[in-house]
Amino acid sequence: MSEKKSFLGKVDRPIFTISAIIMVIFVAWTLLQPKAAGATFNGVQKFITDNFGWSYLIGVTFFLVFALYLAFSKFGKITLGKDGEKPEHSTWSWFAMLFAAGMGIGLVFWGVAEPMYHYSSPPYGEKSSVESAQIAMRYVFFHWGLHPWAIFAIVGLSMAYFQFRKGLPALVSSSLYPILGEKGINGWIGKLVDILAVFATIFGVATSLGLGATQIASGLNYAYGLPTGMTTTVTVIVVITGLFITSAVTGIEKGIRFLSNTNMLLIGIIVVFMLIVGPTRYILNGFSETLGSYLQNIVQMSFWTDTFKTNDGWVGGWTIFYWAWWVAWGPFVGAFIARISKGRSIKEFILGVVFAPTIMSFVWLSIMGNSALFIDVVQKGGIAAQVAKDISTAVFAMYQYFPLTGFITLVTTLIIAVFFITSADSATFVMAMFTSGGELNPSAGLKITWGLIEGAVAIALMVAGGLGALQTASIAAAFPFMLVMFAMCVSLIKAFKQEINVASVKPQVNNYNPTTTQPSKPV
Template sequence: MSEKKSFLGKIDRTIFSVSAIIMVLFVVWTLLQPKVAGATFSAVQKFITVNFGWSYLLGVTFFLGFAIFLALSKYGNITLGKDGEKPEYSTWSWFAMLFAAGMGIGLVFWGVAEPMSFYAGPPYGEPNSIQSAQIAMRYTFFHWGLHPWSVFAVVGLSMAYFQFRKGLPALVSSTLYPLIGEKGVNGWIGKLVDILAVFATIFGVATSLGLGAMQIATGLNYAYGLPTGMTTTIIIIIVITALFITSAVTGIEKGIKFLSNTNMVLIALIVGLLIIVGPTRFILNGFTETIGSYLFNIVQTSFWADTFGTNPGWVGGWTIFYWAWWVAWGPFVGAFIARISKGRSVKEFILGVVIAPTLMSFVWLSVMGYSALNIDVVQHGGIAAQVAKDASTAIFAMFQHYPLSGLLTILSTLIIAIFFITSADSATFVMAMLTSGGELNPSAGLKITWGLIVGAVAIALMVAGGLGALQTASIAAAFPFMIVMFAMCASLIKAFQKEDKKESVEPQVNNYNATTAQNSKHV
C-alpha cells in the first residue's frame, strides 16, 4: 500500500468509486428531471409497500425478539472487546451520543405531528375522538419505542463484536465472517454488502436532513418571521451541511460528544418547562396510561397489516415507512454505536441501546403529544388542522398555546439544528469508515466528500418531491439491507456458539489485514 498522502487518504477503491459514482449520477438525474424522478419514487414506494410491507413487519419484530433473546441468554456476559477491557466513554456520554445519533431530528419533527395526525386519522376507529387520541399515543410510542432501537442494537452489536473482540475491520461485511469466511468478506459479496450499507446510510440520513431543514425553516418563521419555502429549505441544508462537515472533521471527542451532551441538556430544559407551564397532570397520567397500553398491545400492533383494507395506505404510509427508515438508519447508527461501545458486555449493550433510549423517547413524546392533545381534546383547539396543512409547523403551533412560547420555539429550533449536525456528523464518519477499509479514524477529506454528497442528495430529494420523495428513498434503500441484517443474526449466533464451546473463531488477523491492505489504496 502506498504511503502517499492525499485528500481522501486511505480508501477502498471499489466501494468508494461505485458508491460515489452512483450517488452523483442519482443527484444529477434527480435535479435535471425532478418530475420524472418524483413519479419514479412514488411508483417504487407503492410497489414495495403493497407487495412487501409484510416483510418489514415480520423482520423488525424478529430483530426485537432476537435482541431480547441475546440479552437474557448465556451470551449476555460476552465482552465487546478483549476480556477485561473497560468502556471508553462514561455511561452518560455514551447514552447521549447514541440517542442523538439514533433519533435526533425525527423525534422533534414528529413529536407533535404524529399524535395529532393519528388523532385526526387513526388506523381504525372514529377520528377526532377520545379513542383515537388513545390510539394515537399508543401508535406513536410503538413507532419510536423498542422496535427501532432493536434494529440499531442488532447492527451495532454485530459490528462491535467482530470489530473489537475478533479484530476485524470496522465494516458491515466483517459481521458476516462466520458465514462467508475471509474470501467472501474480501470478495464481491463483502463489497456488495458494504455498498448497500453506504446507500442505506445516505438515503436514511438524507430523509432526516430534509425533515430537519423543513422544520428549522418553520421555526425561524415562527420566531423571526423569516420566509419559508423551497429556497429557504435548500439554503438551510447548505448551511447545516457546512456545519456538520466541520463537526465531523473535528472528531468524536470534540464534535459529536460535545454536541450530544449539549442537546440532552436542552431537551431536559424543554421537557421541564413544558411540564411546568403545560397540563402537568394530564401529561403524567397520559405517560403512565400509554406505557401500559403500549406493552399490553405490542404483539397485536407489531403484526397488524390491515389485511382487509379497513384504512388503505395507513400501514404503508406510517408503520412500514418507519420500519424501513429505521433499517436504513441501521448501518450508520449501528456502526456509530459500535464505535463508542468498546468494552461493554452484550447484555449491557442491548439494555443500554434498547431500553434506556426508548424510555427517554417516551418521556419526550408524552410531553409533546399530550400537551398538543390537551389543546384539541380538552380545549377544542386546532392543532390537528394545522398539522394537516403542514406537519413541520406542528410543534411550534402547539407552543403558541402555552406561556414562554418564544423561548420554547427558539430552544426547539436549536435542538433540531444540533440533532441535524450530530446525525449527519455520525453518518459522515461511518460512510468514511465503510469506504476506507474500516479505518476507525478516516481522513478529513473522505468525511468532507461524503458530507457534500449527503447534502446534495437531501437537496435533490426535496426538489423531486419533498416529504414523499424522502420517505420513498428510505423504504427503497432499506429493503436489501434488511436481508443483510438477517444474515448478521445468523452470523452472531454461529460465532457465539463457537465462543461458548471455547473454540476460537478469530481469523488470522495479520493475514486478513494484509489481504485487506491490497484492496485499499492511497489515492
C-alpha cells in the same frame, strides 16, 4: 486499497468509486428531471409497500425478539473487546450519543405532528375522538419504541463484536465473516454488502436532513417571520451541511460528544418547562396509560397489516415507512454505536441500546404529544387543523398556547439544528469508515466528500418530491439491507457458539477460526 497520502487519505477504491459515482448520477438525474424522478419514486414506494410490506413487519419484530434473546442468553457475558476491557465513555455520555445519533431530528419533528395526525386520521375507529387520541399515543410509542432500537442493536452488536473482539475491520461485511470467510468478505460479495450499507446510510440520513431543514425553516418563520419555501429549506440544508462537516472533521471526542451532551441539556430545559407550564397531571396520566396500552398491544401492532383496508395506505405510510427508515439508519447508527461501545458486555450493550433511549423517547413523546392533545381534546384548540395544513409547523403551533413562546421556539429550533448536525456528522463519519477499508479514524477529506454528497442528495430529494420522495428513498434503500441483517443474526450465532464453552459459560478470547486462516486485514 489506496495508501497514498492525498485529500481523501486511505480509501477502498471499489467501494468508494462505485458508491460515489452512482450517487452523483442520482443527484444529477433528480435535479435535472425532478418530475420523472418523483414519479419513479412513487412507483417504487407503491411496489415495495404493496408487495413486501409484510416482510418489514415480520423482520423488524424478529430483530427485537432476537436481540432480547441474546441479552439474556449465555452469550450475554461476552465482552465487546478483550476480557476486562473498560468502556471508553461514561454511561451518561454513551446514552447521550445513542439518543442524539439515533433519533434526534425525527423525535422533535414528529413529537407533536404524529399524535395530532393520528388523532384526526387514526388507523381505525372514529376520527378526532377520545379513542383516536388514545390510539394515536399508543402508535407513537410503537413507532419510536423498542422495535427501532432493536434494529440498531443488532447492527451495532455485530460490528462491535467483530471489530473489538475479533480484530476485523470496521465494515458491515466483517459481520458476515462466519458465513463468507476471509475470501468472501474481501471479495465482491463483501464489497456489495458495504456498498449497500453506504446507500442505505445516505438515503436514511437524507430523509432526516429533509425533515430537519423543513422544520428549522418553520421555526425561523414562527420566531422571526422569515419566509418558508424551497429556497429557505435548501439554504438551511447548505448551512447545516457546512456545520456538520465541521463537526465530523473534529471527531467523536471533540465534536459529536460535546454536541450530544449539549443537546441533552437543551432537551432537559424544554421537558422541565413543559412539565411545569403544561397540563402536568394530564401528561403523567397519559404516560402511564399509554405505556400500559403499548405493552398490552405490542404483539397485535407488530403484525397488523390492515388486510381488510380499514384505512387503506395507513400502514404503508406510517409503520412500514418507519421500519424501513430505521433499517436504512441501521448501518450508520449501528456502526456509530459500535464505535462508542467498546468494552461493554453483550447484555449491557443490548439492554442499554434498546431500553435507555426508548425510555427517553417515551418521556419526550408523552410531554409533547399529550400537551398537544390536551389543547385539542380538552380545550378544543386547533393544532390538528394546523398539522393538516403544514405538518412541519406542528410543534411551533402548539407553543402558541404556552407562555414564553419565542423562547421555547428558539430553543427547539436550536435543538433541531444540533440534532441535525449530530445525526449527519455521525453518518458522515461512518460512511468514511465504510469507504476507507474500516478505518476507525478516516481522513478529513473523505468525511468532507461524503458530507457534501449527503447534503446534495437531501436537496435533490426535496426538489423531486419533498416528504414523499424522502420516504420512498428510505423504503427502497432499506429492503436489501434488511436481508443483510438476517445474515448478521446467523453470523452472530455461529460466532458465539464457537466462542462459548457451554459447560462453563466462560468466554474464550480470540480463538475464533471457522476456516483455517485468520483474517489478513485486522484493524
